[in-house]
Amino acid sequence: MRGKGIDAAALSINRPVLVERKRGFTDIVPGRLQDGLLGDGVDSMHGQARFTGPNTLVIGDPSYVASHVLIAREPPSKPFGFPGRQHVIDSADFMELPGLPPRILFVGGGFISFEFAHIAACAGSTPVILDRGPRPLKWVDPDLVELLISRGGGASVLRPSRERRIAVGESVAGGSVVGAGAGGCEGTS
Known part of the structure; x- marks a missing residue:
């Protein structure tokens, strides 16, 4: 883990380096996922969507017709249920x-x-x-x-x-x- 934010000899953490390392893993995921979908012939649209018919979806101005539609979104964080x-x-x-x-x-x-x-x-x-x-x-x-x-x-x-x-x-x-x-x-x- 040398150079990646963790000093094994002193068992200490360089937090800025560790966070930057984490971002190197997580920041690329959305782009890679979208590239993979496109490579498999899946069109990916982003924005607020609404159905206007059984197979018609409007996102912004254009409408799309498809035999299969997948609506995927990041789930919201689970809310904490306690005071404060x-x-x-x-x-x-x-x-x-x-x-x-x-x-x-x-x-x-x-x-x-x-x-x-x-x-x-x-x-x-x-x-x-x-x-x-x-x-x-x-x-x-x-x-x-x-x-x-x-x-x-x-x-x-x-x-x-x-x-x-x-x-x-x-x-x-x-x-x-x-x-x-x-x-x-x-x-x-």
């Missing part, structure tokens, strides 16, 4: 942050939270993973999960009560205050 959700970002926004705060909370105990928490720890932040279940990564061998948590490289895992309630608010100091469960765990970032 406007203070929370999703995984795509996380990778676009210009820098990381000294403390950062990851909501959910899945693979992406663990990956990002370990990246954040190597970048110098103190990450916390908040998981609502009895243990994170519930589909992974429990012994491996406990080993990952115990050797987490600075990433803490909190398990609030099973009521699965979370709320995020602004603190007077400018960060965010997080409350989870019925008095189960609280923290300030």
Whole structure:
């Protein structure tokens, strides 16, 4: 991973280089996908579409007639369903942050939270993973999960009560205050 944002010897991260490397993978995907579709004889149109007949589709000014139509769009991010959700970002926004705060909370105990928490720890932040279940990564061998948590490289895992309630608010100091469960765990970032 030398030269790609990760220094294996010091186990540290050069975040700007890592983010640029990520963009090298993700920024080319839409163009490659569209080129592949065109190569397979599929016309790709972009814009707001509406049907004007069983086989007629209008996108902007022109209308198109086809025997088969596929409407594909990027799904919206799954909305967070707790108070203070406007203070929370999703995984795509996380990778676009210009820098990381000294403390950062990851909501959910899945693979992406663990990956990002370990990246954040190597970048110098103190990450916390908040998981609502009895243990994170519930589909992974429990012994491996406990080993990952115990050797987490600075990433803490909190398990609030099973009521699965979370709320995020602004603190007077400018960060965010997080409350989870019925008095189960609280923290300030």
